[in-house]
Amino acid sequence: MQRLLEKISILSLSLMLVSTFAVSPAIPAMISHFGHTGYQPQQVEFLITVTSFAIMASLFLNPLYMRVLTERQIISLGLILVAIGGGLPLLTQLYPVIFAGRILLGIGLGMINARAINIVSTHYVGKERLQMMGWRGSMEVLGSASLTALVGGLLAFGWHKVFAIYPLALIILVLYLLYVPQDSPSKVAEASLPKGNLSAEQWRQALGLAFIAFFVINVNSALTLKIPTIVQVSGLGTAQQASLILSAMMLMGILAGIAFGSLIGQLKDRLLGLSVLIFSTCILLTSLSTSLVLLSLSAVISGFFYSIILTVVFNKASEKTPKHLLNTVMTVVLVGCNLGGATSSLVPPILEKLNQHSSGAFGIYAILGILLGGVLLLKSKERRG
Incomplete structure (x- = not known):
């Protein structure tokens, strides 16, 4: 049972990796809302796409994260940023605040992106690893489809309610902390690993x-x-x-x-x-x-x-x-x-x-x-x- 819960927890890290565009169905309502305060449709659409640029920036910062944080800390912080940054529109509908939140969301997704894939290779070997890699890809699709469907239901309660999908990252965080063993090397152990760049x-x-x-x-x-x-x-x-x-x-x-x-x-x-x-x-x-x-x-x-x-x-x-x-x-x-x-x-x-x-x-x-x-x-x- 413990092994099954570990696998579920590891696979759940991939559920929100492609959630950037899950809130796209709310764009027309957002355009109508922000149009009254002087924002153009392109500026509203940029609230969605700016997250992709933040993800890329976060990916480039991965070496810096690894110097100061352990893998467990990086994943935990990433999920917290996803929950807070993505969920900010639930608290305020001010454009600058939401913009900042979408950047935080991208940084968080960038922090867990590579590790959600790497963790499969570091915890499993052989046929079990191949099976988990396949299931991990399925979890991305399942996450995208289910989150988009959830957004469709939440939209009836107001456009800002659709951003309630992002605090769900806290559930993933709890699963990760409870059931994924701390097999990642500590900073002391990491120091003993061979260093160097890619050949x-x-x-x-x-x-x-x-x-x-x-x-x-x-x-x-x-x-x-x-x-x-x-x-x-x-x-x-x-x-x-x-x-x-x-x-x-x-x-x-x-x-x-x-x-x-x-x-x-x-x-x-x-x-x-x-x-x-x-x-x-x-x-x-x-x-x-x-x-x-x-x-x-x-x-x-x-x-x-x-x-x-x-x-x-x-x-x-x-x-x-x-x-x-x-x-x-x-x-x-x-x-x-x-x-x-x-x-x-x-x-x-x-x-x-x-x-x-x-x-x-x-x-x-x-x-x-x-x-x-x-x-x-x-x-x-x-x-x-």
Whole structure:
């Protein structure tokens, strides 16, 4: 029972990692509220997106955190900042205070981001670690879906009530403190660990994984923004049907997490290349679909392999990295993840100018993805040989 509670507590750290945009349904009501005090819609929307920039800044500060705090203190402080910073609108609806709170939220999420992934590698080995890595990815999806649904219910009580999702981080904190053993090295023990920077080979691997994460998140986020337009403008369906497709794409992440251990056991190094190939093909089919059934099927399959790719990336990042360098490698990969999401609305317009065909940006995305998948498969074949 203790072991099960430990696993639940460790996995719960991933529940709020992608909660930045969970409160997005409240944006129209927030625009109406702040419009009366002279704030423009773009300024209100920036309250949501500024958190992403704070997360990136916090990731870069990880080495500083590690010099002055233990892992347990970093995770605890991060969860407290998430609860306080995210929950500030419950106490006051002043724009500057909420803005500051969203920055605190981002700092807190950045502090626990890498550690929520690393802790799986430091506490588990072998098949158990692979299973936990898969479940960890599922918990991110479950957290995003459940928090977004909770926001929908809270919105009926006023826009500021939706921010009540963030103090839930305190429950996660209690679980973590009660059931996760203090296996992390103390400062004295850390002093005895080998010091040093990443080798050239480790940098290449970290940057390569960061690029793959950047690419698939950028493509998936761009497609998520585009699907409602494709469905409605092409006359394939309604806004409600588009919403159902997006929900199904998201929920496929749970299935991907369950299947991850089995898939990587069977396909090993080939899984990443094959997943990128299938993901890229589905992206092209989704953008060119002339029927709602084909669009739905290709989008849902892309959602499954999107989650598989990210889980493989995080698994590879932690698999062969020495523990004292794990936070550095994970920080590099997570910066790639955040850049992918932050530029998802900026890259497609540029690519559309390069490809005037109906496939637009997604045609170029698909070609790049197929090339990337082919290269990854060739490299896996070389390693097997």
